[in-house]
Each structure stands twice: as structure tokens, then as C-alpha cells.
Amino acid sequence: MQEQDPKVRATNFGEVACGYTLEDALREADRCLMCPDEPCIRGCPVEIDIPAFIMKITEKSLRGAYETITDTNLLPAICGRVCPQESQCEGACTVGETLEPVAIGRLERFVGDLAIAEGWASVPYVEPSGLRVAVVGSGPAGAACAADLAKAGCDVTVYEAFHEPGGVLKYGIPDFRLPNDVIDAEIDKLRALGVKFECNTLVGRLFTVEELLTELDYQAVFIGTGAGAPSFMGIPGESLAGAMSANELLTRCNLMHARDFPDYDTPLQAGKRVAVIGAGNTAMDAMRVCLRLGAASVSCVYRRTRNEAPARAEELHHAEDEGIDFHWLTSPVEILGDADNNVRGIRCQRMELGEPDESGRRRPVPVPDSEFEIDVDMVVYAIGTSANPILGQTSSLELNKRGYIVTDDSLATSIAGVWAGGDIVTGAATVIEAMGAGRKAAREIKAYLGLRDTDVVYLTEPAGGAGKRFGIDLREHNFARVTA
């Protein structure tokens, strides 16, 4: 696909990958073998019917392709841009065994963008059921859950603490990967389905999760509040001016438009020589943002090697092309400051890989006497996040040791009528996994509320009988509401 030249794009926030033309899309769609075993569908966390939408593209039935995708995934312009397709659909693609896999993500993006440009909305008439559901958090998990429940006739309200909806899509993913107006367009499609978004609402403080079910009269709640609570290392110098979390950098830049200071009021004071600690997608985003904000040099400091870097392949490759220096097998020891309390450097030590840890990756071990300094005026932490504490502080939800919400296999929490999914359950993961969780929770909530999808035929009851939920036989769809 056409991409902006690395030297040019490292100075602007326009999208790097320019998107397919119709000719590109038809040519790529033709490469699909339509294999009968459909490994691509199995590779997709939300099981989009990939061969079907690709077939529609080849038939030039582009609206049909959009309808097919949105049967399963209501946010194709987003997923096509940010999914790690190389480890999902494209990773499983049969064509990919010998040649480049079919560019499924780019085809999805093509269809999603066309839908936005043409104003298509996949809005079937749905008879309202009168059942009210609250969704906490307007990120990918909440948005996906809201979409499914709205299509089932529920009256859905999504609560968001920020002043704009989108969650991590808005504040975390930069415009050159996922433009804010694409997010707004996809959210408008949810509004067309009847979903209401109430921003500036901090659930847990303005009202509690329990109050949603009682005072505010919702019949069910889905929590998708994310894992936003940045981790630091506890090394000296972390409170110096110029040391910040990637979340802070990205929120200032993406959501609050700090790159347009002073036309927008939020400042950032970008560094000229930046070190970012970490090598996941957030780290890649942080580094590439700093480059675009005018840094002369940007370094990545990561304690393992490139092979272990968790970032999406395309982002790592784009970052390398844009001229970012990678210090693999390096870990920070201290952030150094000057007399005015500003960052002036970072002292690091070399690492080597030892035995594997719990994640299965080899544990980095310090190499003795290997310390050295990198001259920087800004240090950004992108080493992971932990659970946002507010709901844990303000509700009786059961949390695990690390502060994440405990759920069973059906994503039900310890409070009856409340489900949770996405990063607040699993820890930081991907947009598509969050959407998958939102959709799964929506299925469970529909079962709980006694709603059936009219166009889905339930073929068999699960093996071992339908089971019980809260002591009530699931086959009895008119069961009594359970109060919190």
C-alpha cells in the first residue's frame, strides 16, 4: 500500500498508510483463494466472515461487503487500522504459507473508510425492548458491547469520564495511526443505532456501579473502563521535569491537541532528545509522536531484544524507517537532572537474556559493569499499565490481587447484573480483544435479559444442559430480575 515517505511523514500527523484505491482493493481481493476451511475466520477474535466480505468486494458489491463486516464488527475503519493482523487473520491465511497473506486488514479498512465517506450506516429497524443497559467506558470494549445491545433493541447509554468518547482510541492511539475523525464517524454510526453517549461522567464517583442498577434503573451494566494507570520503575529521577508516562504524553498530544499549543491550551514541552522505555505499541506511538513534535533524536530503551518486542510488526517497521534508534538489551537505572530540575540524561545498563519468566519470554539479567549514559532531555515510560483504581475504590466488585475485575467465563462479575471486559479484566491488550470481550458480554447480557436475536437460530442447548445463572435455570427465559 502507498505509504507516506518516512522522512516526510516523521514531520506530520497525517496517516502513514494511505489506504487502498478501488483498483488496489479489487486486485488484492482477487488473491483470496476462498479456502473451504476458513482459517482466517478462526484467527479473528470477533470471527468476521472474512471470505464473504472479500467475495463481495470482488463482485464490486461494496455496500454488501460493509454489511457483512458489520454483522460482526461495527467499527471496521478502526480495526482495519489497529489490529495486529499478522498474528490474527493474516497470520492464519493460507496464501501466506507461500506468498504474502491476503491483506485482509487493508481490505477491511478500505470498506470501513468508504462507508464513512458515503455515509452508509448499518441500521436495521429494531423493535425497542424497553430494557435499559448502562455501559461504563466508551473505548473499544464499551462501544462494541453498546452496538450489539442496541441492535437487540436495548436502550443503551455509554458513560465516559473524558469530555469526548473513544477511550484509548482517542487518547492513546495517535492520529497518524487512527485519525480522531475516523473515531468520531464510527461513534456517530453507533448514535444512529440509538446509543447515547454521556461524557463528563465519572462512574464510581458521580454515581456508583450499584446505583446504576438501583437508583438509575438499568437492568444490566457492562464495565469497560480499561487498564489506564501507568507504571513507573521507581528509579531515581522519575519526578524530574521531562519524565512522564506515555499515557500523559499521548493524552496531551492526541486528545488535548498539545501539538497545536498555543492555539490549544494544553502544553507539552516536547524534548529534543527523547528516550522511551519499552517496545510495545504504546512505546512505538510515543516515539513516533515525539519525532513529529520536532525531536532531533528519539531512542527506544528495551530490556529484551527485537524478537521479544511486543509491538505490532508494521509499527516497529515504521518506527525503524522513521529513524528511531533502538537500544535493545538495555534497561534504565537512573534519570539524571540538571540544576533546574530538568532531565539531562538517562543512565542505563546492558542486559542479557536468561531463563524464561511467567510470560514465557526469557528474563533479562543485568550485565555487570555495563552502565552508560544517553544524553536526553525527555524520558517517556511505556512499560505497561495497571488497573484503574476508581471502580475498585467505590464499589463492592471483587478484584484480583493486581486490581483487575474478577470475572467468570461468561464475563460476569461478582455483582449480579454486572459484566466486565477488556483491559480492566485482562490487563493491557489490544483493541480487537476488547471488542471481542464487549461482544461476548453483550451475548451474555442478552441471555440474562431474555432477549433473542431474531435472525439467529439456536441449534442446540450446550452439552450438559443449559445450566443455571444466579440459581435460576437458563432455559427459563422469563426469569425474575436479580437485584444487586
Place this chain on the structure above:
Amino acid sequence: MAATFEIVRREDFSDVTYLLEIFHPRMARVAKPGQFVIVMAHDRGERIPLTLADFDPERGTVTLVVQAVGKTTREMQASCSLGTRLHALVGPMGNPSQIGGARKVVCVGGGLGVAPVYPQARAYKQSAAYVIGVIGFRSKELMFWEDKFRAVCDEFIVCTDDGSEGIKGLVTAGIEQALTEHADIDEVVAIGPPIMMKFCAATTRPHGIRTVVSLNPVMVDGTGMCGGCRVKIGNRVRFACVDGPDFDAHEVDFDDLMARLRRFQASETTALERWTGSCRLPAGA
């Protein structure tokens, strides 16, 4: 009926300090002393934390007292009037202050800090504690809420730097007076500029009296997800927005807080110069 985030009353205490009463019925009902809000004045604005100075469930309003210091607070001073709607107002944020338990408490407000400490003093009074209020301003002209505060206190001490009213001195002089007269003070609550809170902590430390302060670092989201408001408490790092804003004053590293509060000084100067420059442009320029 007022629309959400609509300013329903404005009062100017001086050239620099002003009060905004904002319509938000739900927040008015659930807000507790010690909590704060994040405000955005307009869609290009920055998000700033402001502690709640009052909340009235019957009127459905929350009250903020603001000091015009930088670009945002000065712009709000110029543009916020009756009927103006804020672009964003979210809260109540932070942990509510722990009121109750203390039988005799000194509530200290330094300058603007008088506003956020007022609801705490009132709550202590409602919990039947003996409340000694200490308020301090640079001069008599800058004073506000003297009568309102006095009404919730059993004893009331005023301090002014220039001696134009009450004791000539800082609020620490007022605390010293209270400590001299009462041997049984359980707790001191102090809110004001960080340097003032630092000195209040130093004043009470030798007496071993529990002292609580409300910290005011720079914030962006206010919900614990950016870490910009991190403060050093003892040997731990806490986020003021979700772990605070109240902390044990004797554990707070005030020097670190003050250093971090200065980290955007260059941008603040740029923004303010641009703002005051644009104010002086003749109409049509």
C-alpha cells in the same frame, strides 16, 4: 431550569479572586468535602483541577472559587458570566476528606485555600467537633468568606501578612496561637499554596498532631490514568487524583511538589503573554 454546566451565579471578591456557581444537580447531591472537579472552559481549553468550595443539593449547584493566575483562569475570569456554559465539568473526583473522629480540629485556609477548607470546617461542625478556624490573606482587601467561615467555627482567627486585619503574620502564627491555647487538638487541616502547607506541617510536627493537606499538582485527566499528578508521600509515589487529594502532611515531599508545579513554566509564560497581548489589541485588529 439551567442547562448542564451553566454558570448560574458569579461573584468577584477582588481583582484576582472570583466565584462561579455552576448548575449540576447530581454532583451537588453527591459531592463531599475535599473532592475536586476538572474543568475545561472551551473546546480548545486545557483541563484544570479546582477543589469544590461548596455544593448545594437544593439549588442543584456546585461552587468553585478561582484565582486568576495563568491564561486559563484569567480567560475564565474574562469570559465566564451568567449563562456561560463550561465545555467540560467532571467530578466529584478524589477521595472525600475523612471527617469525624477528631473532637477538636483546626481548619486552616491560606488565601484561595479558604474556599476548599470551608466545606471541611462545616462538616466538622456538623459532626459536633470543636472547630478553630484560621484564615490568612496577604491583606484585608483580598479577604473573602470571612463571615461564612466564622459561622461554622467555635473560634476564629484571622491573619494578614500586612496586619490590616487580625494577627499580623502568616497562618502559622494563627496555628501557634491555637496550639498555645488548646492542649487537646486532635487534627489540623490545612489548604493553601504548597509553601503554606509545608510550613503548617512544620509547625505541627513537633507537637505530633495529625495534619492533613490537600495537594494541588498539575493534572490532565484526574482519573488516575496519566500519572502527571504523582507526588512523593513518604517513600512511595502516589497519584493525587485517585490516592488523594488529601495526604498526611508530615509525609508529603513539598519540595518535589513545588518543583513539579513549575515544570510547565515556559509554556505558561508563552500562553499568558499571548493572552494578555491579544487583550490589548484594538478592536478589529
